[in-house]
Amino acid sequence: MKKELRQKKILNLISKKNIATQLELIDALAEIGIKTTQATLSRDIKELHLVKKTDITGEVAYRVLNAEEQVEYNSGPVRDIFKESVNGITQVQFINIIQTDPNDGSRVAAVIDDAEIDGVKGTLAGYDTLVVFSADAEAAEALHQKLKSFLE
Incomplete structure (x- = not known):
């Protein structure tokens, strides 16, 4: 599968449900027919600027940093x-x-x-x-x- 398509699917998944670990993300991708390795997923996470953040309920999940947060994070x-x-x-x-x-x-x-x-x-x-x-x-x-x- 092409990287761009896989990364779009990752963004779609994390926008729809809380995913807190790479294993959960690998499993969620597998459920929609996308098989990937942990190494590939790690690269995707870095390229997409995903970070784990705690929401107001205290639950941790991956999310994308906005432009201002990205500057501070980098x-x-x-x-x-x-x-x-x-x-x-x-x-x-x-x-x-x-x-x-x-x-x-x-x-x-x-x-x-x-x-x-x-x-x-x-x-x-x-x-x-x-x-x-x-x-x-x-x-x-x-x-x-x-x-x-x-x-x-």
Whole structure:
């Protein structure tokens, strides 16, 4: 089955009933004739930005984050690693240069890449420094302000 169709079915299922575990989701998919593996389902969950949330009755279930929640969800790990490993940020035209603790340059870059933050076109990391490329100086300035906020 094509990924797009399977993911549409997943979204349809979680919108109609509370599904709290991957096993429950695999079983629900099987009931409608879709067989999948746990590994494939895990990738789908990540790509669809599904999270487990508690509703007002206290029941936990998968749901899709809205755009505002997605930004906060994605920036959580960035904020954590910035507080732990980043020593400073400097903007030079369309580039942000980030100084980290020794051995942390690549780790910080990987977290930034995974977070899919607006304004990040790519990263290049070394031992204790990484550069974050933006499309232009204006985008880099907006990114600079956002990255600095993670240090607060």
